[in-house]
Amino acid sequence: MSASVIDFVATEARFGAHNYEPIGVVLSRGEGVWVWDTEGNRYLDCLSAYSAVSQGHCHPKILAAMVEQAHRLTLTSRAFHNDQLAPFYEEIAALTGSHKVLPMNSGAEAVESAIKSVRKWGYEVKGVPDCQAEIIVCANNFHGRTLGIVGFSTDPDTRTHFGPFAPGFKIIPFGDATALAEAITPNTVAFLVEPIQGEAGVILPPAGYFAEVRELCTTNNVMLVLDEIQTGLGRTGKLLAEQHEGIEADVTLLGKALSGGFYPVSAVLSNNDVLGTLRPGQHGSTFGGNPLACAVARAALRVLTEEGMIENAARQGARFLEGLKDIRANTIREVRGRGLMLAVELHPEAGRARRYCEALQSKGILAKDTHEQTIRIAPPLVITSDQVDWALERLATTLTQDFS
Known part of the structure; x- marks a missing residue:
């Protein structure tokens, strides 16, 4: 992490209650399925703020409604x-x-x-x-x-x-x-x-x-x-x-x-x-x-x-799930999900899922671990086929990576 990122993280640790364990990235901007950190690096958001950002980051029509009402x-x-x-x-x-x-x-x-x-x-x-x-x-x-x-x-x-x-x-x-x-x-x-x-x-x-x-x-x-x-x-x-x-x-x-x-x-x-x-x-x-x-x-x-986001979630979710199931990795115990609510559960011997999430960060994907062995994948519902395929390539590389 750069000096500025370390400073942000250290300040949080000094003043904030330690009730979270975030991945080591400091985000500053978002648009659609993408977010950018303070260093200008771009990531595909595969958490969507625990599904709160389903419509994509900073959707212009929601933003316009918010600004208009805030003035009134x-x-x-x-x-x-x-x-x-x-x-x-x-x-x-x-x-x-x-x-x-x-x-x-x-x-x-x-x-x-x-x-x-x-x-x-x-x-x-x-x-x-x-x-x-x-x-x-x-x-x-x-x-x-x-x-x-x-x-x-x-x-x-x-x-x-x-x-x-x-x-x-x-x-x-x-x-x-x-x-x-x-x-x-x-x-x-x-x-x-x-x-x-x-x-x-x-x-x-x-x-x-x-x-x-x-x-x-x-x-x-x-x-x-x-x-x-x-x-x-x-x-x-x-x-x-x-x-x-x-x-x-x-x-x-x-x-x-x-x-x-x-x-x-x-x-x-x-x-x-x-x-x-x-x-x-x-x-x-x-x-x-x-x-x-x-x-x-x-x-x-x-x-x-x-904007057809629900129908897109069904299409892209099926594509994503099929692609995850096609990954041949000894680390994977099970792939499951419905729509764009997906998970990859790892075998215990593969180690904690967090280290895979940290490896994904280095490849431009932000995902989150849960219950030690599971990687959750839940991108905004506006994700495209090309973006799904882009993510699958990086997930495949990461899940077959040798961490020993």
């Missing part, structure tokens, strides 16, 4: 109406087929909001005894980092020394419909689950799993809450990952790409029963639903659909 009105709080919230509600509801919308800021806030809402629904609609509501979640889940959420994580790094935690959660294996059926009781109000477990290493459930889940939830009057904060808005090659199995969630959580990377925006989408139980003063957010956020989200949704 940024924040009113929900004490007053604003002229961007109603159109945002209308447009996202029409796109997703939702009945009610609750705007928030971060993905974790959306998850917390859903937990509150399904519990309230359980008490007031389903008739669960007060303070007895149960929510079923999956092992190896990742739904955020608030205290309420980490309480039902199974990752020791996420949980250790942050307790005590709130009760009311049952943990079952992911992809096991029988386990779900056995866990449901009369007090179960919801099943909270990711369609694909992203942080766990892009883990896909067995075919037909969510069809069974949907039937179980319907039969037992349990709300199916799908956390589509990473998988939603085109990442898997469909607007929502649930569409791959032709089901509909009772509650859907969106975030990340909802703003195209410009601004923190999230939303809880639901049927009337769940969000319909909320009354004034029972939930809120100073910034949730603010006019700047709504204007940005409206533009982000518009370019996603008008």
Whole structure:
């Protein structure tokens, strides 16, 4: 690293909490699928800010909407109406087929909001005894980092020394419909689950799993809450990952790409029963639903659909997945994914995935490791065939590299 890069990194280390372990690059500019560091080196972004930059870095139409709205009105709080919230509600509801919308800021806030809402629904609609509501979640889940959420994580790094935690959660294996059926009781109000477990290493459930889940939830009057904060808005090659199995969630959580990377925006989408139980003063957010956020989200949704990004994710994702599977390397244990949400899991003897990510950086690709042995690959949905092929060449060279 050059002196200037070392200085940036050292200053972060001196003043910042050490809750991240970034790859050793300092980025200063982005456009489309590309980012540039402070030295002028260009990289293909294969993380997309954990899928928040699905529309590509600094998309000009989202930027224009943000600048225009910033000149007009940024924040009113929900004490007053604003002229961007109603159109945002209308447009996202029409796109997703939702009945009610609750705007928030971060993905974790959306998850917390859903937990509150399904519990309230359980008490007031389903008739669960007060303070007895149960929510079923999956092992190896990742739904955020608030205290309420980490309480039902199974990752020791996420949980250790942050307790005590709130009760009311049952943990079952992911992809096991029988386990779900056995866990449901009369007090179960919801099943909270990711369609694909992203942080766990892009883990896909067995075919037909969510069809069974949907039937179980319907039969037992349990709300199916799908956390589509990473998988939603085109990442898997469909607007929502649930569409791959032709089901509909009772509650859907969106975030990340909802703003195209410009601004923190999230939303809880639901049927009337769940969000319909909320009354004034029972939930809120100073910034949730603010006019700047709504204007940005409206533009982000518009370019996603008008520019064919979802269809492109399906095409390029299939090309990328096939290309990864064609790489003949002793280091590779498994390649998996859907759309442009991909992963290469390495054999333990290949060493930590991080060193491969560092080697990829030297070849002009930024990717991120997870769970020691897995490289996640999730470029912006605007990636082209030529760019996919360019990336595959460098991935093949790196994955067959001898690090001994």
